[in-house]
Amino acid sequence: MKVERKLMSKKKPTFPINDMLSDYLKKYKRNVKIPIFYDDLLRFQGSVTVYDNNDEDTLWIRTYYSEWDRIEIDNSLKKIYMMLLSDGSDATLPFLNVDAIDYCTFGNSKPFRIKVRNILNDNFTYFYVKKADASRVYGLELEHILSPHNINFLVHKDTLIEEHIVGIPGDDFIKNFLPKCTESEKSQIAKEFVKFKERCLVRLLGDMRSYNYVVTPTHDFFSIIYKIRAIDFDQQSFEGNLKVYNLQFMKENFKMVEMVSKKLENSSIEQYKIEERSFMAKRMITAPRRTEFLINCMKNDTISYPKNVALLKNQLMKYVGDVKFKECTNMGEVLDTILSFVKRNYLDISNKELF
Structure with a gap:
């Protein structure tokens, strides 16, 4: 605690x-x-x-x-x-x-x-x-x-x-179900955890301790596919500490983080992070008006304290290396800068591949 x-x-x-x-x-x-x-x-x-x-x-x-x-x-x-x-x-x-x-x-x-x-x-x-x-x-x-x-x-x-979002509460899954999973299933769960972690970090959804998300198993042919979903959205873009948005710093997720380090190579982890960011960029591109309207609402709203905004934008500037964070005055502008960065990187890479 x-x-x-x-x-x-x-x-x-x-x-x-x-x-x-x-x-x-x-x-x-x-x-x-x-x-x-x-x-x-x-x-x-x-x-x-x-x-x-x-x-x-x-x-x-x-x-x-x-x-x-x-x-x-x-x-x-x-x-x-x-x-x-x-x-x-x-x-x-x-x-x-x-x-x-x-x-x-x-x-x-x-x-x-x-x-x-x-x-x-x-x-x-x-x-x-x-x-x-x-x-x-x-x-x-x-x-x-x-x-x-x-x-x-x-x-x-x-x-x-x-x-209601259906699934096994993360803390219950880690305690009672994860130890019974096969090695192949653990690798698949590790992949999903990396993608879920990246999604929460990029969109600034904080406090994803194990009891704030669920694991949903789905039977697919001869295997079980596991998905991870957030169920608590109270800590959207509020805290100033970047670690709050990074699942690996929550002690309740330690076993999941440990499993990722055992089952996945660093190159695979980077691949899955890129996949998730690309997916988010595609979602923004296919729903541009809705995304822009929502972000504009956030940019004209107050959902955090000025000290939290100042702390987070400085930490993100160091973490991402984008000086545009320095110009942000509220959480909506911070999130807009992150999402714009993700979308810009995706478009740059996809355009290079086209030509």
């Missing part, structure tokens, strides 16, 4: 969503009027601790509401479910049931986790209700644009609705 306190601030504040970001969310159908807000769910009258299969405290509590509140809340949550994952119509509402409303007592966002079940076939899924925070919204949008994974979320006033 002593190391982490040096790396990160004790608590990140919540930044409001300004008019420009709100316009962006409306344009891309993220801003939708919803029937219930985060504060409404805080009216629970009691709770019990939620334990996992090993009888360990999950840091979630299951909430209980008065009879009249529960009827209204359940109906509103089912409507939100349809808005998030379907066409928003009421046709299937009679076939949905809200099985649980859990509240997390750990972390900055203190989310509610909603479990919705289809009573016809017993299939269920989750979504989350959180306090809207500008940096978190930027993190979600950057994930949607720059990563291989699309993501659904809705924002209305001070409430954020997020879809």
